[in-house]
Amino acid sequence: MNALEVKNLVKDYGNTKAVKGISFDIAEGEIFGLIGPNGAGKTTTLRLVATLLEITSGSIKVFGIDAVKDPAGVRKIISYLPEEAGAYKNLKGRQYLEFIANFFGDGKEKEEILRRGVQIAGLGQRLDDKIERYSKGMLRRLVVARALMVEPRLAILDEPTAGLDVLHAQEIRRIIKDFVRSGRAVLLSSHNMLEVEFLCDRVALISEGMIVERGTPQGLKERYKRPNLEEVFVEVVG
Amino acid sequence: MLNIIKKEIRELLTPASIASMVVVAVIFALVGQMVGSPMNEITEKPSIGVVNQDEGLFSQTAIAVINENAEVLYLGEDRDAGWEKVQEKGIALLVIPEDFSSSILEGRPARIEVNWLLKGTGLMDNISSVAVTGLIQMINTSISEELISGGIEIPPEVALSPVGLSETVFLKDKVIPGVSPEALSGLLISQSVTIPIVIMMMVIMAGSTVISSMGLEKESKTLETLLSLPIRRRDIVIGKLAGSAAVGLIMAVIYMLGFNYYMESLTVSSSIDLGALGLSLGMGDYLLVGLSILLSLFAGLALCLLIGTFARDYKNAQTLIFPVTILAMVPMFLVMFKDFGTLSLLLQVILFIIPFSHPMMAMRALMFDNYVLVIGGIAYLAVFSIAITLVLTKIFSSDRLLVGWSWPKRGAKA
Ligand SMILES: Nc1ncnc2c1ncn2[C@@H]1O[C@H](COP(=O)(O)OP(=O)(O)OP(=O)(O)O)[C@@H](O)[C@H]1O
Ligand SMILES: [Mg+2]
Numbered sequence: 001m002n003a004l005e006v007k008n009l010v011k012d013y014g015n016t017k018a019v020k021g022i023s024f025d026i027a028e029g030e031i032f033g034l035i036g037p038n039g040a041g042k043t044t045t046l047r048l049v050a051t052l053l054e055i056t057s058g059s060i061k062v063f064g065i066d067a068v069k070d071p072a073g074v075r076k077i078i079s080y081l082p083e084e085a086g087a088y089k090n091l092k093g094r095q096y097l098e099f100i101a102n103f104f105g106d107g108k109e110k111e112e113i114l115r116r117g118v119q120i121a122g123l124g125q126r127l128d129d130k131i132e133r134y135s136k137g138m139l140r141r142l143v144v145a146r147a148l149m150v151e152p153r154l155a156i157l158d159e160p161t162a163g164l165d166v167l168h169a170q171e172i173r174r175i176i177k178d179f180v181r182s183g184r185a186v187l188l189s190s191h192n193m194l195e196v197e198f199l200c201d202r203v204a205l206i207s208e209g210m211i212v213e214r215g216t217p218q219g220l221k222e223r224y225k226r227p228n229l230e231e232v233f234v235e236v237v238g
Numbered sequence: 239m240l241n242i243i244k245k246e247i248r249e250l251l252t253p254a255s256i257a258s259m260v261v262v263a264v265i266f267a268l269v270g271q272m273v274g275s276p277m278n279e280i281t282e283k284p285s286i287g288v289v290n291q292d293e294g295l296f297s298q299t300a301i302a303v304i305n306e307n308a309e310v311l312y313l314g315e316d317r318d319a320g321w322e323k324v325q326e327k328g329i330a331l332l333v334i335p336e337d338f339s340s341s342i343l344e345g346r347p348a349r350i351e352v353n354w355l356l357k358g359t360g361l362m363d364n365i366s367s368v369a370v371t372g373l374i375q376m377i378n379t380s381i382s383e384e385l386i387s388g389g390i391e392i393p394p395e396v397a398l399s400p401v402g403l404s405e406t407v408f409l410k411d412k413v414i415p416g417v418s419p420e421a422l423s424g425l426l427i428s429q430s431v432t433i434p435i436v437i438m439m440m441v442i443m444a445g446s447t448v449i450s451s452m453g454l455e456k457e458s459k460t461l462e463t464l465l466s467l468p469i470r471r472r473d474i475v476i477g478k479l480a481g482s483a484a485v486g487l488i489m490a491v492i493y494m495l496g497f498n499y500y501m502e503s504l505t506v507s508s509s510i511d512l513g514a515l516g517l518s519l520g521m522g523d524y525l526l527v528g529l530s531i532l533l534s535l536f537a538g539l540a541l542c543l544l545i546g547t548f549a550r551d552y553k554n555a556q557t558l559i560f561p562v563t564i565l566a567m568v569p570m571f572l573v574m575f576k577d578f579g580t581l582s583l584l585l586q587v588i589l590f591i592i593p594f595s596h597p598m599m600a601m602r603a604l605m606f607d608n609y610v611l612v613i614g615g616i617a618y619l620a621v622f623s624i625a626i627t628l629v630l631t632k633i634f635s636s637d638r639l640l641v642g643w644s645w646p647k648r649g650a651k652a
Pocket of ligand 1: 013016017018036037038039040041042043044045083640641642
């Protein structure tokens with residue numbers, strides 16, 4: 001079974017057509033990247049998959065569950081990380097993770113989720129600080145931990161490493177790579193082509209709401225005879 | 239720097255915020271007028287009825303003074319006929335007893351019976367009584383002058399103050415002897431002032447937390463996170479409402495304690511107790527009041543959450559608090575100054591529709607056994623709460639919260 005099947009997906013915001021009929025699917029164990037210029041429709045697509053937006057037309061199936069007919073069912077097996085996500089500032093980092101863990105289990109199960117969260121966040125002592133005192137990167141690590149600690153079958157990550165320093169971005173990438181083993185899948189968007197090359201098994205390049213190119217990073221580089229994905233991006237979109 | 243100032247002003251001075259400021263100004267003007275008008279009433283002549291059962295000399299003096307300084311609706315010997323006239327548009331029926339003149343001549347102070355017809359216990363409902371009390375004072379002076387200039391030999395303290403008054407208040411179907419309207423309203427001050435103020439503060443504080451928390455949740459994208467979690471939409475709505483209702487109640491209790499303390503330090507403890515007047519509340523009454531407060535808080539917060547769904551961000555949310563403030567202040571002023579029963583039909587309808595009015599009115603209504611108003615209000619609040627909660631659940635199930643409320647041609651980015 002595919003982890004995600006998106007068919008002819010269309011989303012209009014009033015008169016703005018943000019997504020104009022895109023189709024792709026993600027296999028289990030796969031990391032799939034959406035790349036494209038600002039305003040291309042990446043976030044819109046991710047929000048549609050996360051059941052946050054109503055679909056104008058087309059269909060989305062997550063592990064066979066229809067996102068329109070059973071959004072609650074989809075929400076049980078996904079985890080969505082918004083771009084520039086915040087957290088409740090008056091809580092401590094640990095309390096925030098606990099708050100989220102409470103929705104997914106209790107007792108031992110919750111403890112296990114929390115333990116993973118603490119480990120992924122890697123904030124050490126600072127986890128017991130108020131979130132309002134966190135730097136941008138610390139906050140990002142906390143919310144990435146929040147998204148991955150519940151071990152969703154499909155993780156939807158909007159620019160997961162934006163704002164992180166090189167070391168921590170690498171750390172998060174490693175975590176995402178580990179995470180995808182054992183039948184899980186990841187759908188992410190990114191502006192960092194190095195990251196996409198390193199992480200993604202396949203990518204789709206979207207521009208103005210349509211997929212204009214797709215393939216493995218290696219395949220795309222070969223097709224356009226370019227040394228890296230960044231130059232492919234410029235050639236296709238520019 | 240000018241740029242920054244311009245930006246701030248543009249952000250804070252939206253059509254919505256200007257409109258709400260205008261409304262606040264209008265309300266204050268109206269309240270000023272309402273408070274202003276009873277002051278005029280004092281200088282006007284009070285409308286009263288007079289029953290004279292005394293055939294002596296001094297009653298004639300009294301009546302002369304009354305005729306000059308009051309609008310006399312009835313002058314005769316029949317109590318019932320007089321009371322009927324007063325009920326039409328008067329405020330009191332004065333009765334000069336049979337022994338009025340004779341007791342003065344015998345050196346005992348005489349009494350004029352004042353039967354107050356009180357329509358309500360709001361701050362404005364009883365202010366006109368001052369005019370009548372002043373009238374009695376004038377009668378006192380006139381008779382005193384007559385006694386002294388006539389050289390009639392009676393004890394000096396009686397000569398100086400020959401007339402006293404014995405008061406009875408008729409309020410709705412209660413008869414409360416030995417009380418002046420002022421004393422009664424002083425006694426009921428917690429009903430007419432404390433409760434409306436506490437409820438208003440509770441609503442504004444709890445309501446604004448709900449609205450700004452919606453703004454903040456949108457701004458920091460925690461709402462997006464929350465909506466992507468496996469939680470039922472209804473649970474999110476009810477959770478938010480119940481949480482803020484709890485905070486609201488805690489604040490209300492704190493205010494109530496503080497305010498009671500403040501009031502107690504102001505009012506001299508009165509010798510009249512409400513129980514003796516038949517005005518005390520039973521256990522069931524308190525349950526009704528509690529229910530009314532709880533439901534009104536819930537209804538109010540639901541309304542605030544609904545308003546909050548329009549907030550784009552934290553700052554924008556602040557301006558949306560204004561309408562709630564107004565909705566809380568209007569009933570507070572109305573209830574403080576007037577009884578529900580003495581308001582015009584239009585104001586009654588407005589007061590009934592605003593969910594915050596009901597707990598403000600409940601306790602006073604129950605003292606006078608107006609169960610219809612209280613229970614009707616509770617039923618209305620329940621229906622109101624359920625309706626808004628359903629609407630909210632619908633909104634939370636749609637993508638309105640993230641996409642924003644876009645009207646034709648204008649798409650707001652969530
Ligand atoms: N709430 C909204 N109302 C109207 N239009 C919107 C709304 N949200 C997004 N859009 C529009 O939809 C289009 C796609 O936006 P989207 O956020 O999906 O882009 P993106 O690819 O994520 O861009 P970025 O790289 O900048 O994050 C843009 O033209 C944007 O202006
Ligand atoms: Mg985006």
